[in-house]
Every structure is written in structure tokens, then in C-alpha cells.
Amino acid sequence: MIAKNLDQITEADLLDLENNSVAESKTIEYKQELPGNSDDDKKEFLADVSSFANASGGDLIFGIIEDRDTGIPERLEGLEIANVDQEILRLESSMRDGIEPRIWGITFRDVDLSNSKKVLIIRIPKSWRSPHRVSFRGRGHGKFFLRSTNGKHPMDVEELRIAFNLSETITERIRNFRVDRIAKIFANETPVPLYFDSAKIVLRLIPIGSFNPAQSYNIGEIASDHVKMMIQIADYGWNFNESRYNFDGFLTYYPMEKDKAASYVQLFKNGIIEAVDSELLRQNKKIPITTLETKLLDSVSSYLSILKILNVELPIFVFLTLIGVRGYSMSEMRYWHSAYEIDRDTLLLPEILIESFDDEVKTVLRPCFDSIWNACGLPRSLNYDKDGNWKKR
Numbered sequence: 001m002i003a004k005n006l007d008q009i010t011e012a013d014l015l016d017l018e019n020n021s022v023a024e025s026k027t028i029e030y031k032q033e034l035p036g037n038s039d040d041d042k043k044e045f046l047a048d049v050s051s052f053a054n055a056s057g058g059d060l061i062f063g064i065i066e067d068r069d070t071g072i073p074e075r076l077e078g079l080e081i082a083n084v085d086q087e088i089l090r091l092e093s094s095m096r097d098g099i100e101p102r103i104w105g106i107t108f109r110d111v112d113l114s115n116s117k118k119v120l121i122i123r124i125p126k127s128w129r130s131p132h133r134v135s136f137r138g139r140g141h142g143k144f145f146l147r148s149t150n151g152k153h154p155m156d157v158e159e160l161r162i163a164f165n166l167s168e169t170i171t172e173r174i175r176n177f178r179v180d181r182i183a184k185i186f187a188n189e190t191p192v193p194l195y196f197d198s199a200k201i202v203l204r205l206i207p208i209g210s211f212n213p214a215q216s217y218n219i220g221e222i223a224s225d226h227v228k229m230m231i232q233i234a235d236y237g238w239n240f241n242e243s244r245y246n247f248d249g250f251l252t253y254y255p256m257e258k259d260k261a262a263s264y265v266q267l268f269k270n271g272i273i274e275a276v277d278s279e280l281l282r283q284n285k286k287i288p289i290t291t292l293e294t295k296l297l298d299s300v301s302s303y304l305s306i307l308k309i310l311n312v313e314l315p316i317f318v319f320l321t322l323i324g325v326r327g328y329s330m331s332e333m334r335y336w337h338s339a340y341e342i343d344r345d346t347l348l349l350p351e352i353l354i355e356s357f358d359d360e361v362k363t364v365l366r367p368c369f370d371s372i373w374n375a376c377g378l379p380r381s382l383n384y385d386k387d388g389n390w391k392k393r
């Protein structure tokens with residue numbers, strides 16, 4: 001894999017592969033041409049993609065001629081592509097229909113060359129939903145492929161067993177982390193003690209790669225620019241926040257008195273972000289729903305920008321939890337005639353999956369917002385219009 005963010009790769013980086021004789025490996029493969037539309041071409045392409053996802057991830061680079069015996073690039077030739085977007089859509093469709101389960105987080109980059117041609121790079125992340133199999137046209141091709149230093153090969157029984165166990169372990173650890181952190185908040189075991197003993201809003205962004213035991217990010221860039229971490233769920237004004245390193249990573253909080261805070265944002269070294277607020281829901285057992293939705297949209301957007309700076313691997317799970325809300329109802333007057341009180345103490349709202357940093361936050365958070373309105377006896381969030389657009393009312 002080229003050691004740069006995909007959107008920063010240039011022709012010079014591709015020439016370096018040729019000049020430095022960077023051979024094909026576990027994380028990089030060269031192709032002279034894009035796959036055609038024949039069944040054999042599609043099967044080969046899908047096997048390549050799934051083998052990267054089932055291993056360590058990597059870059060599939062089209063437009064480079066390599067020595068078939070050594071895998072060393074011979075010439076940066078490029079491709080003549082009339083419509084890049086159309087080709088990307090074709091390949092995306094092929095992957096969507098021909099690989100099970102779907103691979104999250106695949107990204108494309110077309111690089112212009114000085115000879116007026118292009119190189120197309122497909123970056124496939126290591127998948128934590130592996131193993132993925134090629135299910136081309138439902139014909140029972142059904143093979144699982146794994147990539148090694150010698151190329152791809154069909155997975156044997158032991159490799160399949162390890163892959164399935166790892167996938168189940170990661171999913172279980174993510175869910176257990178959510179439950180464990182909620183328990184710690186109930187027990188007041190938070191990075192900084194909370195000032196208000198009231199209902200709490202808990203927002204977590206958990207990159208799927210965070211539970212790789214070796215995963216750790218250099219959070220110094222975020223810590224050195226405190227403003228990036230200053231966005232709290234409630235609006236206190238970033239210039240009043242305090243920030244510091246702690247054992248888990250980097251902490252920002254809004255102080256109320258010595259050693260106590262109204263809210264905090266914890267950035268963990270493994271890329272997890274946890275934001276907790278104890279002020280917004282503290283009065284009259286009312287949920288200021290439009291304000292809450294507005295703040296959450298701003299917060300999630302801000303935290304995603306932090307994870308993008310850290311070059312965190314996608315996808316990212318978003319978990320929203322409301323704690324201590326039994327007996328709460330909507331605060332907006334116009335909803336009082338139809339709103340009911342929440343019948344439970346903790347609302348574990350639906351988990352949200354962010355597959356791209358370009359995902360529209362207003363769209364992906366809607367299931368969470370709808371669920372809060374449902375808990376108050378209403379059919380959906382009325383801040384979305386009939387076309388599904390979020391518009392502050």
C-alpha cells in the first residue's frame with residue numbers, strides 16, 4: 001500500500017514505485033488494464049478485491065505494466081479512460097453484487113499523468129467483517145481468497161476458521177465496550193467527575209479498527225490544536241474549555257468547579273471518541289429535541305473531521321445513548337398534545353455506520369433521531385421534511 005492518504009497520491013508517487021522497483025506484495029498489486037466485462041475478468045477482479053479485504057488491505061493499481069515473473073513495475077503506462085466516474089460506478093456495482101458480505105470503506109483515486117492518461121487506484125481496507133467470498137451472479141462460485149506475499153490463494157479450512165473467529169471477536173468487543181463505558185458512567189467512573197447529577201447524553205464514535213491490539217494513533221496533532229477537540233455536545237464556548245493528556249489519550253472538558261465538569265470529550269489513543277454531556281437535559285425532565293439534534297449533528301461532524309485528520313480506517317460506528325431519561329418528554333410546546341413520557345431509564349439508540357467521510361451526517365443520524373421521537377410517542381423526527389431533508393423547525 002502506498003504510504004500516503006489516497007487523495008494525496010500524485011504521478012511522482014507512482015513513478016517512485018517504478019524507479020525504486022517496488023514489487024507486488026501482500027498490500028499492493030499492479031494491473032495494466034481495467035477488468036473487462038467477461039465473466040472471467042469479473043471473477044478475477046472480485047477475487048483480487050476480496051483477497052485484500054480478507055488479509056491486510058491494500059492498493060490495486062491499474063495502469064502500470066509489471067514484469068509477470070518478478071512483480072516489479074516496468075512502466076507507468078496509464079489508461080485511456082473516457083469517463084472515469086462511469087468506470088468507477090461499473091466496478092462498484094460489480095463489487096456490490098459479487099462479494100458477500102459487502103466490503104466497507106473501499107475508495108477510488110484517479111491520478112492524471114503527464115502523457116494525458118490516468119492511473120486508477122482502488123484502496124481496499126482490511127475488513128473486520130471478513131471473510132468475504134466471491135458470489136459472482138449467485139452461481140455458487142463461493143470461494144474465499146486471501147492475499148499473501150506471493151499473491152492471492154483460496155483460503156483453506158484453518159484460515160477460514162481464524163477469519164470467522166476474528167470477525168465475531170471484533171463485533172463482540174465493540175458492543176462490550178459500549179456496555180462497559182455506560183456502566184462506568186453510571187458508577188461515576190468518568191475521565192473527569194460530572195458536576196450535574198442529571199440525565200446524560202453519551203455519544204461515541206468507534207472506528208472498526210480500534211480493537212486491533214496494535215492500533216494506536218499519533219494524537220499529538222489534535223492535542224496541539226485544542227480547538228479541534230473543543231466542540232462539546234452542548235454549546236459552552238470553546239475558549240472556556242480545558243484540555244490535557246490523560247492515560248487513555250487526550251481529554252477536553254467544560255469545568256464547573258475544581259475537578260468537576262458539565263461535559264467532556266475523550267479521544268482515545270486507538271481512535272475512539274467519547275463525548276458525554278450532563279447539562280443539556282438537566283431541567284424539568286424535558287428534551288429540547290431540536291436543540292439536541294442540532295448539537296449532535298455539529299458534534300458528529302466535528303469528531304469525524306478529527307478522525308479523518310488521524311487517517312482512521314473506515315468504517316466508523318456511531319453509538320448514541322441517553323441515560324436517566326425515564327419520565328422525560330418533548331420540551332417544544334407544539335408537541336405536548338401528542339408526546340408521551342419515556343418509559344425506560346436508558347435509551348440505547350440504533351447503531352449507525354459511517355462508511356465514508358463524505359457521508360451526509362443529517363441522513364445517517366436520522367434513525368437515532370426517529371427513535372428518540374418514537375420513545376416520546378411520535379412517529380418520526382418532524383425536523384425532517386417529506387423528502388428526508390433535515391430542516392431546523
